[in-house]
Amino acid sequence: MVSSNDVQRLFLQAVFSRSVLSYQHALVLWERCIDAVKAADPSLDIRFSDDRASWDRFVADINRSLDSLDLEFRHLSDERSGRETYSLVNRRDDEIAQLATDYTPVEIAYFKAIIEQIMLAPHESYSVSSFTALREVNSLKTxxxxxxxxxxxxxxxxxxxxxxxxxxxYSLSTRTLLEMLNYLKQTYPEECLECTICMEIVTRGVACTRPNCQTRLHFHCFTASRRINPKCPTCGQDWPAESKNLVAVGEGAVKDGQDEGRRVRRKSTAEASDEDEEEPDQMDEDEPSQPAATQSRPRRGKKAAEASMDEDEEDEAPRKSQANGKRRSGRAR
Known part of the structure; x- marks a missing residue:
């Protein structure tokens, strides 16, 4: 027997066949699902409304239905266009959940290794070259x-x-940011930057040029903000008049070949207890593409005592790290 609940069922069936939906596309699907149910039973009192409150209630109802399955119909703004997007995501990141993918365990491990290189890339570039991505195969026991x-x-x-x-x-897509947001925040809490305007994760955009200012903005948030106020919303620094003088977050923050020699690896849980005994990270020989504003941000939480280690310890650090096969973030700050 047809009921109003069939609208949710039809909508979810349509969503399952798509990876990412725009807000406008999702509204069209919702309306068509209502029309289909009303065509089956005209006596049902179901009305479509394109106002935001009605849509938010519909999404909330869907997520309550999906809660027991650890699924969520989640939304996020596209970093490049600012367009609101939706995707059905798995809230769990365990082995059982990973089995429900099109990829083998080895391919999933390879994907996570690439994500790690992207998240730990130098100068807030949040991207890796093809050479670096292919070389990650060597880090896997396969x-x-x-x-x-x-x-x-x-x-x-x-x-x-x-x-x-x-x-x-290679960089992270909107789909990956949507479906793996919890994983990224839990695994790379220091590397997950938030846009000062919309408070969503930012892996491509612009940064304030003033030293130690924490402002990071998506391009679309920056454009909208500068129309209202030509100054940084945090420190009041004037934004550069020409776009070429903006400090990039994302691919534009790194030059070709600047990250080819870098190999970084997040410590495992078992190794975390040795954190205090580790020597400082080895720095890039290349000059950073971002100004001192982004290089001086205290992102690593390194102890001040490490800065005073003697010359012999500094010479030993790379050898010790290489011998242990560990890769840690060496983003210059």
């Missing part, structure tokens, strides 16, 4: 060849998990 890795990378891009730029650099 016989996956680089030719196979190229095919898998192409699949990540075609299915919307990664973005690949004209420079051949």
């Amino acid at each position: 016989n996956m060849s680089k030719t196979q890795a190229e095919v898998v990378l192409g699949s990540f891009v075609s299915k919307g998990w990664l973005l690949k730029s004209k420079r051949g650099r």
